[in-house]
Amino acid sequence: MTTHLLQVTHRLFTTAMAPIERITLFKIPNEADRDRVLEQYKVMAKTAVKDGKPYILAAAAGASFPDPRNKGYNLSVKTTFTSLEDMKYYDSECEAHKALKAIAGPVKEDVLTTYYESIL
Incomplete structure (x- = not known):
């Protein structure tokens, strides 16, 4: 019984939550507008801070390749956060993200x- 309890306790303290992967797809009809949004993503990636420090682990953005499976979504973004809390901060408080939303x-x-939290 004691061994089992130690194993469970060890798992609780050594199993960290995987990063949160966020996928955002846009339908932006005008190519010039898509370019402006992509430029703002570049700015956001450099300026997004929480408590004065960068908090986005990784970001990737680009125009989607033409393909009937994308159902008209023509700009794709993947953003990686350490935690769900950081992603919620991004949605509601991040000034760099607010500037991006004002353009997009x-x-x-x-x-x-x-x-999602990746299982891989």
Whole structure:
């Protein structure tokens, strides 16, 4: 019994949560608008801070390749966060993300976002 308890306790303290992967897809009809949004993603990646420090682990963004399976979503973004808390901060408080939304909001036709903790 004691050995089992030690194993469970060890797992609790050594199993860290995997990073949160966030995928965002945009439908932005105008190519010039897509370019402006992508430029703002470059700015956001350099300026997003929480408590004065960068907090986004990784970010990737680009125009989607033409393919009927993308259902018209033509700009793809993947953002990686250490925790769900950091992603929620990004959504609600991050000034760099607010600036990005100010540019993307008026020009997007649609947006789809999903996020997950990878099992790999």
